[in-house]
Amino acid sequence: xxxxxxxxxxxxxxxxxxxxxxxxxxxxxxxxxxxxxxxxxxxxxxxxxxxxxxxxxxxxxxxxxxxxxxxxxxxxxxxxxxxxxxxxxxxxxxxxxxxxxxxxxxxxxxxxxxxxxxxxxxxxxxxxxxxxxxxxxxxxxxxxxxxxxxxxxxxxxxxxxxxxxxxxxxxxxxxxxxxxxxxxxxxxxxxxxxxxxxxxxx
Amino acid sequence: xxxxxxxxxxxxxxxxxxxxxxxxxxxxxxxxxxxxxxxxxxxxxxxxxxxxxxxxxxxxxxxxxxxxxxxxxxxxxxxxxxxxxxxxxxxxxxxxxxxxxxxxxxxxxxxxxxxxxxxxxxxxxxxxxxxxxxxxxxxxxxxxxxxxxxxxxxxxxxxxxxxxxxxxxxxxxxxxxxxxxxxxxxxxxxxxxxxxxxxxxxxxxxxxxxxxxxxxxxxxxxxxxxxxxxxxxxxxxxxxxxxxxxxxxxxxxxxxxxxxxxxxxxxxxxxxxxxxxxxxxxxxxxxxxxxxxxxxxxxxxxxxxxxxxxxxxxxxxxxxxxxxxxxxxxxxxxxxxxxxxx
Numbered sequence: 001x002x003x004x005x006x007x008x009x010x011x012x013x014x015x016x017x018x019x020x021x022x023x024x025x026x027x028x029x030x031x032x033x034x035x036x037x038x039x040x041x042x043x044x045x046x047x048x049x050x051x052x053x054x055x056x057x058x059x060x061x062x063x064x065x066x067x068x069x070x071x072x073x074x075x076x077x078x079x080x081x082x083x084x085x086x087x088x089x090x091x092x093x094x095x096x097x098x099x100x101x102x103x104x105x106x107x108x109x110x111x112x113x114x115x116x117x118x119x120x121x122x123x124x125x126x127x128x129x130x131x132x133x134x135x136x137x138x139x140x141x142x143x144x145x146x147x148x149x150x151x152x153x154x155x156x157x158x159x160x161x162x163x164x165x166x167x168x169x170x171x172x173x174x175x176x177x178x179x180x181x182x183x184x185x186x187x188x189x190x191x192x193x194x195x196x197x198x199x200x201x202x
Numbered sequence: 203x204x205x206x207x208x209x210x211x212x213x214x215x216x217x218x219x220x221x222x223x224x225x226x227x228x229x230x231x232x233x234x235x236x237x238x239x240x241x242x243x244x245x246x247x248x249x250x251x252x253x254x255x256x257x258x259x260x261x262x263x264x265x266x267x268x269x270x271x272x273x274x275x276x277x278x279x280x281x282x283x284x285x286x287x288x289x290x291x292x293x294x295x296x297x298x299x300x301x302x303x304x305x306x307x308x309x310x311x312x313x314x315x316x317x318x319x320x321x322x323x324x325x326x327x328x329x330x331x332x333x334x335x336x337x338x339x340x341x342x343x344x345x346x347x348x349x350x351x352x353x354x355x356x357x358x359x360x361x362x363x364x365x366x367x368x369x370x371x372x373x374x375x376x377x378x379x380x381x382x383x384x385x386x387x388x389x390x391x392x393x394x395x396x397x398x399x400x401x402x403x404x405x406x407x408x409x410x411x412x413x414x415x416x417x418x419x420x421x422x423x424x425x426x427x428x429x430x431x432x433x434x435x436x437x438x439x440x441x442x443x444x445x446x447x448x449x450x451x452x453x454x455x456x457x458x459x460x461x462x463x464x465x466x467x468x469x470x471x472x473x474x475x476x477x478x479x480x481x482x483x484x485x486x487x488x489x490x491x492x493x494x495x496x497x498x499x500x501x502x503x504x505x506x507x508x509x510x511x512x513x514x515x516x517x518x519x520x521x522x523x524x525x526x527x528x529x530x531x532x533x534x535x536x537x538x539x540x541x542x543x544x
Contacts, residue, residue: 036450088231089242089294089448122296124240127233128322130315136322142233144240144296181239181291182301183460185453 026050028166032193034094034173036084044082044094044191051075051099058106069106076100078114084189090143091123094175094189096150108158110167118148118175120187146177148187156193167195225249228283231448232323236315237308238299243316244286244448246270247279253329253541254283254320255359258313260336262465263458265293267449269335272439274530278537283324287316289341291461293454304464306472310345317354331357331541336496336523339363340472343504347477357484357512357544359537360504362496362523365474371410373499374418378402378425381492390432398425412470422494426522429492436520438527475500478507485513486540490521490528512544 027049034042052075059068082094100114127142154171175187228249234241244267245254255278257269266286269275278284288295290312291304317330332355334342343365346352364370382399386392398421405414429435485508489501498517505515516536521528 040450086448088229124233124242125231126323127235127240128319129235130318134314134318136315136318138322139235142235142240144298179298181295181297181457181461182299182304182464183457185456188452 026197028195028197030078030193030195032082032191034082034084034189034191036187036189040084040086042082042084042092042094042189044080044193046078046080048076048078048100048195051077070104071106072102072104074102074104076102076114078116082189088125090125093121093123095119095121096148096175098150098152100152104158108160110156110158110169112152112154112156112169112171115149115151118150119145120148120175120177121145146180146185148175148177150175152191154191154193164196165194166197169193169195232319234287234312234316234319235297236312238303239290239295239297239312241290241295241297241312241316242266242288242293242448243319244270245283245320246286247284248281249283249324251282252327253281253331254285254324255537255541256285256287256313256316256320256330256332258287258332258334258338258342259289259292260338261292261458261462262289262337262469263292263455263462264337265449265454265458267293267447269526272527272530274439274526274534277530277534281538282541285316285320287313288449288454291464292458294449295457301464304461306341306344306465306468307348309341310348310351313341313345314348314351314354329356329541331355331359331544333359333361333537334363335361335526337364337469339496339500340365340367340469340474343474343478344472346481346483347474352481352483355483357486357540358481359486359488359540360501361488361525362490362493363487363500363504364469364496365478365504366472366500367415367470368410368473369475369503370496370500371415371418372407373497374422374494375402375405375407375410376499377494377497378421381425381429381494385428385432385434390434391428394424394428412466415470419495422523425494426492429522434520435490435492435522436528438522438524439530440527475503475507478504479509481508482510484540484544485510486536487513487515488525488533488536489515489517490523490525491517491519492521493523495523514540 027047029047032044034044054073056071059066078098080096084092096118098114098116100112102112104110122143124143127139128136129139130136152171152173154169156169158167171191173189177185228245230245232243259266266288270286332342339360379402382395385395487501487505489498518525518529526533
């Protein structure tokens with residue numbers, strides 16, 4: 001009987017802890033402030049989807065009482081579209097598709113590590129293309145496109161039971177642009193990302 | 203489709219809403235697209251003067267806006283429109299091209315393209331002067347001796363220009379020995395100068411390697427610092443690099459370094475002194491007397507070589523490699539007088 005009671009308690013506890021994890025197999029969306037070169041302002045938005053999660057139920061005993069908590073490991077896929085802007089100089093669109101390992105600790109801190117392909121397109125003002133005969137002709141919405149590889153590392157916090165803002169993350173994102181001039185170019189971006197979901201997660 | 207149109211419209215608004223076209227106080231960015239590169243040219247200053255100075259930065263590996271620092275830039279911008287250009291593969295220049303398109307000749311062609319763009323944007327009747335400093339001196343010299351390029355401009359200002367690296371290296375060693383001995387005799391930073399003298403005496407000036415060329419450059423700045431500390435050279439103004447400006451320091455550093463490595467071998471062997479004799483447009487040569495990085499010998503030779511009717515050489519007695527920072531007022535006065543009479 002004791003074993004059955006313990007089993008039932010653990011099952012109920014497990015259900016409860018699962019409800020406290022970030023959503024999996026659901027779409028949520030995010031917006032973020034991104035910055036390149038300290039204060040080059042930018043904004044990023046996108047959606048994410050939990051592909052896989054593993055919930056570890058951990059029991060710790062101390063001074064005769066035992067406590068249980070969860071650690072959540074997730075794989076999250078995300079699609080992002082961002083824009084970095086500097087007055088009178090350039091505007092850059094960043095489109096990235098990432099897959100991310102995300103760990104949520106017992107204190108609901110989240111750590112993440114991710115990677116994925118990206119594409120960056122710059123839009124430059126007052127571009128004049130010069131022909132071989134020296135004539136210069138203005139080009140509208142001219143710019144350059146670069147394929148890139150993105151990796152990021154970050155931390156943040158999952159806000160249990162919040163109705164609107166459900167998590168925040170700070171990330172350092174490193175984009176490596178290919179075929180930039182005659183080489184490659186590392187293009188780091190600092191990001192403050194805010195996550196939202198349709199329903200509050202208890 | 204609608205989303206694309208809206209997105210394009212928003213981007214267009216963002217890009218063009220802040221363009222300032224007040225000619226008396228220009229603050230515009232033009233991009234020069236030439237042979238695979240998109241190079242920004244930051245136009246600042248007094249465009250109503252109808253006189254544009256194209257600033258050709260040093261390096262290779264520098265950027266145009268590095269030169270927008272100190273009172274000399276403020277004074278010049280009050281009177282003229284200054285065009286701070288990021289050369290191919292440097293500063294915030296971007297694009298796609300092969301290593302074979304990073305050459306001195308290609309960059310000289312980019313300068314020709316820049317002139318075409320500035321004229322297309324501000325009018326064919328504007329006056330254009332080209333100011334090349336350090337490595338920019340080599341680039342502008344190459345531009346001047348190529349085809350009919352010199353006819354596109356109203357005057358060439360070469361400031362501490364490295365248009366002949368083999369000659370530069372030999373002249374630098376000679377200058378180290380001369381100035382070093384005089385400083386030891388005067389009792390200034392004796393131990394440091396003696397170390398420089400020992401190093402300089404060991405170099406075979408008939409066979410200076412690329413590595414030794416790099417050492418000469420480093421020792422040049424070291425010697426200049428000693429002279430500044432001892433009050434022989436006036437303290438330079440310089441300027442703080444702004445993180446809020448258009449130039450991303452990391453992008454500029456990485457791009458510039460790679461470009462510098464790509465072009466290094468060609469630069470180290472380039473010697474343009476003999477070719478300068480084809481130049482007939484007005485020329486002004488500005489040099490610091492204690493420039494060990496590009497010694498004044500190069501300025502003297504360039505002055506003697508060019509065939510211009512109006513040519514002048516000014517050596518600033520209390521300056522090093524950047525007289526615009528050491529003696530800004532005299533530097534600006536020399537440029538004003540040159541532009542005034544041409």
